[in-house]
Amino acid sequence: MSHTTQPITLTITQELGGMRLDQALQRLMPEHSRSRIQGWIKDGLVTIAGETPTAKFKVWGGEQVQIIPQTVPESLAFEPEDIALDVVFEDEHILVINKPAGLVVHPAAGNWSGTLLNALLHHAPQLKDVPRAGIVHRLDKDTSGLLVVAKTLEAQTNLVRQLQARTVKREYRTIVWGQVWRNGKIDQPIGRHPHARTKMAVNRMGKPAVTHYEVLDRFAVYTYMRCLLETGRTHQIRVHMQHLKAPIVGDPVYGIRGILPLRHISDNLRTVLLNFKRQALHAIRLGLKHPATGEQMEWQVELAADMKMLLEAIRAENVPPEEADAFYVDDDEFAYEYIGDDDDEWLEEDDDAE
Numbered sequence: 001m002s003h004t005t006q007p008i009t010l011t012i013t014q015e016l017g018g019m020r021l022d023q024a025l026q027r028l029m030p031e032h033s034r035s036r037i038q039g040w041i042k043d044g045l046v047t048i049a050g051e052t053p054t055a056k057f058k059v060w061g062g063e064q065v066q067i068i069p070q071t072v073p074e075s076l077a078f079e080p081e082d083i084a085l086d087v088v089f090e091d092e093h094i095l096v097i098n099k100p101a102g103l104v105v106h107p108a109a110g111n112w113s114g115t116l117l118n119a120l121l122h123h124a125p126q127l128k129d130v131p132r133a134g135i136v137h138r139l140d141k142d143t144s145g146l147l148v149v150a151k152t153l154e155a156q157t158n159l160v161r162q163l164q165a166r167t168v169k170r171e172y173r174t175i176v177w178g179q180v181w182r183n184g185k186i187d188q189p190i191g192r193h194p195h196a197r198t199k200m201a202v203n204r205m206g207k208p209a210v211t212h213y214e215v216l217d218r219f220a221v222y223t224y225m226r227c228l229l230e231t232g233r234t235h236q237i238r239v240h241m242q243h244l245k246a247p248i249v250g251d252p253v254y255g256i257r258g259i260l261p262l263r264h265i266s267d268n269l270r271t272v273l274l275n276f277k278r279q280a281l282h283a284i285r286l287g288l289k290h291p292a293t294g295e296q297m298e299w300q301v302e303l304a305a306d307m308k309m310l311l312e313a314i315r316a317e318n319v320p321p322e323e324a325d326a327f328y329v330d331d332d333e334f335a336y337e338y339i340g341d342d343d344d345e346w347l348e349e350d351d352d353a354e
Helices: 021-028 034-042 116-123 125-129 153-164 236-243 267-274 305-317
Strands: 008-011 046-048 064-067 087-090 094-099 144-150 169-177 184-187 190-192 200-202 210-218 222-229 259-261 281-289 296-300 328-330
Touching: 021 034, 021 046, 021 064, 034 046, 087 296, 094 116, 116 125, 144 153, 153 281, 169 236, 169 305, 190 236, 200 236, 210 236, 222 236, 222 305, 267 305
Parallel strands: 144 281
Antiparallel strands: 008 064, 046 064, 087 094, 094 144, 169 222, 169 281, 184 210, 190 200, 210 222, 259 328, 281 296
């Protein structure tokens, strides 16, 4: 959505006489592109004597032009916004954030404002001088948990090198559909999905991707797991869990859509599942070397409240795995709309942070 600003009144100078209106206005307002001015004219936001001319309208000098400029959403991308941050650690070099689900990390199409980047610029204004406001990796919009931000260019360079060297330790917790019976490692390359540009997939032409997983608790039709990353590919854990045939509960892209277990499910668990509208994935632990001191540091946070509630509801079922029923029923309420981050190039392609 565009945002209207204060009207501007300009007088066409004599030396611009004979020009098209759009050309003359571009000369008078060089900070705006000609295509943007043409858009304002087309939308009826430019008037001369109460009339709305076309871009080709000839001006002769002396005309008074009133313009109601509109800013495009992209112009808000790097504006500070007062958005609350859960700061786990901060010094003059780095900032560690516990990101909530629903917060986009970096502005992109559809999410030009209200992002973590906007919040960072408000929290630490000096980040305007650091590329990407110090962001070196990201979490998906609906993945919660720990994320590190560099507050200086030197710290950013150091953290990127650590990510590239795979020395940053990242642990995730996830709840998946199905029963995973043993710990293991998924070593499968990830690249663009061959038919859906916005999705990723296990693809032999993709980049190397390695995820270690460990079963923490097994239930009738779910498994609670720990995942450790060696690499940080876009949607890595989500794609690898799908490949394992254990898609993440609530995942709107790589999960099981529109189904619920038919038997052995209480009203309470059904209600919790229907209200859980994001992938059950949380970055619970982060470890790295401090970019200035070289000290090995580690942070751990609690499981996100909504995932904790889901896990408690699953545990309360108390159905032995051997009694699990494999039948499912359609339920239109259990559908999801995916509004994800654009998969643009990153210093480290680290989207699940993952």
